[in-house]
Amino acid sequence: MSQSSHSRRDFLSLSGKAGFSTLVASAAGINLGVIDVVHAQTSGAFSPFRFAMISDSHLFSEADHKFDRQLEDAVAQVNAMAVKPDFVLFGGDIAQNGTEDQLVKGKKILSKLNTRLMVIPGEHDWYLDLGKTWKGLYGVNNSDHWSFDHKGVHFIGLNGILVQDFWTAKNLSPRERMAAMEMLEGPIGGLWGVGPEQLDWLKKDVAKLSPATPVVIFTHAPLWDYYPRWNFQEADAPQIREILSKFVNVTSFHGHVHHTVYNKIGNLSSIGAMSTSWPWPYPPIALPYPASQQNRADPGNEKDGMGTLAASFTSATGSKVVQYQPFEDSLNDFLKNGIHA
Numbered sequence: 001m002s003q004s005s006h007s008r009r010d011f012l013s014l015s016g017k018a019g020f021s022t023l024v025a026s027a028a029g030i031n032l033g034v035i036d037v038v039h040a041q042t043s044g045a046f047s048p049f050r051f052a053m054i055s056d057s058h059l060f061s062e063a064d065h066k067f068d069r070q071l072e073d074a075v076a077q078v079n080a081m082a083v084k085p086d087f088v089l090f091g092g093d094i095a096q097n098g099t100e101d102q103l104v105k106g107k108k109i110l111s112k113l114n115t116r117l118m119v120i121p122g123e124h125d126w127y128l129d130l131g132k133t134w135k136g137l138y139g140v141n142n143s144d145h146w147s148f149d150h151k152g153v154h155f156i157g158l159n160g161i162l163v164q165d166f167w168t169a170k171n172l173s174p175r176e177r178m179a180a181m182e183m184l185e186g187p188i189g190g191l192w193g194v195g196p197e198q199l200d201w202l203k204k205d206v207a208k209l210s211p212a213t214p215v216v217i218f219t220h221a222p223l224w225d226y227y228p229r230w231n232f233q234e235a236d237a238p239q240i241r242e243i244l245s246k247f248v249n250v251t252s253f254h255g256h257v258h259h260t261v262y263n264k265i266g267n268l269s270s271i272g273a274m275s276t277s278w279p280w281p282y283p284p285i286a287l288p289y290p291a292s293q294q295n296r297a298d299p300g301n302e303k304d305g306m307g308t309l310a311a312s313f314t315s316a317t318g319s320k321v322v323q324y325q326p327f328e329d330s331l332n333d334f335l336k337n338g339i340h341a
C-alpha cells in the first residue's frame with residue numbers, strides 16, 4: 001500500500017478457482033473488504049442465502065453503557081439488511097468480565113434480532129464460572145460446540161478459548177482467573193485452542209460429508225498463527241485444518257481480533273469480524289500475502305472501525321461475497337449499493 005493511499009479506504013477483492021486465487025487490492029475509497037471466492041464446479045438446485053455476523057460486544061455491567069448502544073446498533077443494522085440473513089452468528093466476547101448480568105444483558109439485546117441466533121464463546125464470556133452461565137444462556141442443548149446443515153452448506157461452531165488449568169495450582173479465585181484471561185497479552189493462561197474432545201467430535205461430525213460440501217467453521221480466534229502473543233491463534237488450528245483438508249471449500253469466520261483481516265491457507269479462507277466495542281490495533285507484524293489490512297480507525301470517530309459483516313452464499317459450491325458493514329463511514333451510501341469484485 002503506498003503512502004498516498006493511507007488517507008483512503010481499502011478495497012479488497014479476491015476470486016479463486018480450485019485452489020488458485022487472484023488478489024486485486026487497490027485504494028477504492030471504501031471501508032470494507034469484499035471477498036468473492038468462486039469455485040470451478042457448477043451448482044445444482046440451490047437457493048442463495050446470506051448470514052450475518054456480530055462479534056465482541058464486551059458488555060459492561062453499568063446501565064446504559066455505550067457498548068450496550070453499540071450492540072443495539074449492530075442488531076438494528078442486521079435487522080435492516082435488504083436481504084434478510086437466514087441466521088446471525090455471534091463470534092464471542094458478549095461480556096467483558098463474564099458476569100451473569102453482562103451475559104443476560106447481551107441475551108436481551110440480541111433477542112431483538114429478527115432471525116435465528118447462533119453463538120460461540122469468547123474468553124471474556126467464559127473464565128469467571130468456566131462457561132456455566134454462558135452454556136445455560138447460549139449453548140445448544142447446553143453445549144459449547146455445534147453444527148448444522150443449511151441449504152447445502154455445513155456450519156460448525158467450536159469453543160476455541162480453552163486452556164490448561166492454570167488456576168488450581170495458583171489457588172486463584174474465579175475473578176482472578178477471569179482477570180488473567182482478560183488480558184490481551186496472555187502470559188498466565190497461555191495459548192488457547194479447542195482441545196482434544198472437540199477435535200474428536202469434529203472428526204466424527206464431518207466424516208460422512210462429501211468433499212464437495214462447502215464448510216463454514218466459526219471459532220473465536222483465527223485458525224492460523226496471526227499473532228499468538230495476543231491469542232490471535234488457535235493452538236490446534238493445524239489439526240482442524242487437517243481434519244477439514246478433504247473439503248474443496250472451507251471458510252473460517254472468527255472474532256477476537258476486533259478488525260478486518262483475511263488470510264488463506266490451503267483450502268481454508270479465513271475472515272476476521274470487526275467488533276462492536278472497540279478496534280484492536282493491528283499486531284506488529286507484516287501480514288503474508290494475500291492478507292489485507294484496513295486503515296487504522298479514526299480516533300476522532302468513536303465508532304470507526306466497528307460494525308458487522310454479511311456473508312452471501314451464491315451457489316451450491318460455496319461461492320460467496322463477504323461484506324463488512326461499518327457503523328460509521330462517510331461512504332456508507334456507496335457501500336449500501338453493494339460492491340462486488
Ligand SMILES: [Fe+2]
Nearest residue numbers: 056093122256
Ligand atoms: Fe474481544
Ligand SMILES: [Fe+2]
Nearest residue numbers: 093122123256
Ligand atoms: Fe476475545
